[in-house]
Amino acid sequence: MRLSRSARGLLAAITAVVLALIYLPLLVVFVNSFSTSQNLTWPPPGFTLGWWAKAFQSDGALDAVLTSLQVALASTAVALVLGTLISLGLQRFEFFGRDAISLLVILPIALPGIVTGIALNNAFRTGLGVQLSILTLIIAHATFCIVTVFNNVIARLRRLGTSLEDASSDLGAGIWTTFRLVTFPQLRSALFAGGLLAFALSFDEIIVTTFTAGSSVKTLPLWILDNLFRPNQAPVVNVIAVVLVLVSIIPIYFAQRIAGAEKVVR
């Protein structure tokens, strides 16, 4: 198949248009963070840096960012361990019920968040009789984060095969040594990619969070939901969104570099 010049041009044009559409709302967010108008008038009537100053002095927002960071880091850590274990088990062994287990991993992300949310809320409060707290929130987030780690790691394991591990054990390395020196280094970038997705998923989650966070726990999305419709706060929310997008370039860039360095010639 040879793509004609015009076909390539058309594809490039479609990509450019869609990218423009993807960034249009983000541009609006960016511009509104400097706008003197509080109710999203377009075009903005004037320019101010006031919201940016206000955002960096807002204790509520900074606390919420810290809480979200804690929750996302903890649930990513749990998801990394559980996701790696489960993908090693499913990829390296053949047994009855394997398909059921892979379905089980996908379920928390495939079922709507509100179902997961009320199910866990019900189980925590009436089933186990525990108070909702940051811990219940982490448990809930980790449950739906497992799948991103699982998918990345199992895809990598499938591609790797077992010949290097076999060679390692033929040469006398035990199970731990083989994992530490052979398997793990080959999984590292898959773990990074899966962990990054899990982190992003947890950081931005709002629906399950609504039902499983204790009343004193304010993650960033919960804080945003509280403030989005307040005229005085909405532009501050815009500032925070802009900062998050800009900061996210760093981990995404590293993930890309790691993936790019390992890429086989296509």
Place this chain on the structure above:
Amino acid sequence: MMVDASAPPTRRAVVPLRQGTIARRGSVFLSRHPRLRLSLLLGAPLFWLGLVYIAALAALLITALWTVDSFTGQISQTWTVDNIVAVLTGSLYQTVTLRTLGVALLVTIIDIVIALPIAFYMAKVASPRAQRILVIAILMPLWASYLVKAYAWRSVLSQGGIFEWLVSPFGGHSPGYGLPATIITLSYLWLPYVILPIYAGLERVPDSLLEASGDLGGGTWSTLRLVVLPMIWPAIIAGSIFSFSLSLGDYITVNIVGGANQMLGNLVYTNVGAANNLPLAAAIALVPILIIFAYLAAVRRTGALNNL
């Protein structure tokens, strides 16, 4: 090639070979007992998913068979199928289910149609450098909060918003808040989740296959239809699972841009919160659960579940 045996050995990780340490004995024991190895691997995750998730889901489904005492507001554990009958026969529930299903399907189709050409451009046309930049460009919006993006669309589509400003010279109008706005916003929110799996699927299609098809006389369309599409079908389905199930349960976007429209998620939410009727909420929640299970069962054969 001859290997010079006297050349100094290259540096490599030295693997300590100790016999009889506990780690060593454990390792030997484990390698002789694969079943034990398997249960050690799967024990913790299955405990977590089974105990935390499946038990919670099962408990929720059982709650659907209970009822709420209208005086005390407490759940009374008398078995009844009233809630489920109400959900199945109530015209409100039927309308909302159809509306939600329609929205989820439309969002999924729109996302796939938009994602295919972009993913193809990224994977097969763009230079490796442009490819990397494009992936970053697709990934970055994921980090702007979901709420902020939904709210940005509220601003874009508002009266006197940027959309109106852009299209009014051509005689266009903003669709305002309602189902079209909901569909636009949801398609926007889930688009990266659909582009990425399809892009990954296209990357796995070797260029040599496309060339072979061309050499054998296949035109662009027949190559796409007969070679590319069958290979990326699981990836397309994988992407669709995201957009479909995320749309099916959404109630926040429709609150922000949907005007007075309700989706299934709203009905569940009101019954858990304001109406304090968990059994009815659980019965309503059965609807998306069943739809998703039917969807997963239908697509399982395509191998899509391995491509999420």
